[in-house]
Amino acid sequence: MDNKNYIIIIATVFLSMSIFSCKHHGEEYHSITDKIEAESKNYHGTSISSEGHLGDEKMIEITVGEHTFLIPERKSQIKSFACTECHSKPLNELQSSEGIKKAHWDIALNHADQNTMNCTTCHNEKKMNDLTSLTGHTIDFNKSYQLCAQCHTKQFDDWQGGAHGKRIGGWAPPRASMTCVNCHNPHKPHFESKWPARFNTQKVKERE
Template sequence: MKNRTLIYSVVLLLGIFLFSCKEEGKYHSISDKIEGESKPYHGILTSEELLADTELIEITEGEHTFLIPERKGQIKSFACIECHSKPVSQMMGKDAPKAHWNIKLNHANSDAMNCATCHNGEEMNQLNTLTGKNIDFNLSYKLCAQCHSSQFEDWKGGAHGKKVAGWAPPRASNTCVNCHNPHSPSFEKRWPVQFNTKTAIERNEGLGH
């Protein structure tokens, strides 16, 4: 019985060997064919061309040095001192020009956060930490890191957030405010992208059930 099993095994292995050689030509497996016909890439993998039109600054956080988008040039109302020529406390009143009324703070409990938690009322071109230290608008992620420390550690290591262009070097990562509205950082609920399934009308009808 053992001899018969051994013979069957040998015949089976021989058949597999002959079949693979016949199907793959000179290769005995798919992996052999991939290895044999693959052509090594001798070019340079880089995202520099994709980043050419983006204003970037270099930062170093711990052992990580990488690029992030310049922020102040993207803020329409910057520099703030063009309007905030004196402290906010002196500008308040019924006759004061009203601006930023479209902004609603939906970030943390009102007992824990207000505008002055992040904005420096004495120097409006700067943000400020919980301990009162100035932070440049380009480095606003440092404010977020005070409370969202685990996300910050993941971000600076490259695990959290999106890249500005591709994954090829140089590394250029979006910051918190490139994805999240700092005044209302939670994303709105939305349907996941679906292919060849229910239409938008059918999904909307399903909301009532």
């Protein structure tokens, strides 16, 4: 065979290869969405999970609006739970007649003002093991976000969607988020202003 034939044969092989491969892809996927659809047919979601990163903390699953996610369980974390261990009789029988406080010395309410809020806004002495809504409905201690949601609708809406608060575990499912009382003390929810962790030593010198 002479060189000319060689070139023709090689050219023909390349040409048919390229036509063949082009045709092959063209037939398989008409568009990029077809390609994504076809190639994800055997894909059953991610196999990555955040479950291993949640640690030993006990979680409960909740559904608020269209969101279902995990939040930390509370009752086992509340020191004086179950309340009915002591609150088995009416408050006036528990309270001393001299006005000396006999319990909960560490709780001083600093939330809204006294006309708006007192202990019975959230606790019902007839049903101490649960929280109570403004209209007298029972709210489980594990779902105290329902209590806060009555007045703080904006933060509650943001929290549902994940814009207020903090996600725990990792980015992979299942979603787990801190609940309001993990960050805010319901009795004094305000965060105190803090000094920066690192002092500006120059300013300190100047002040002296």
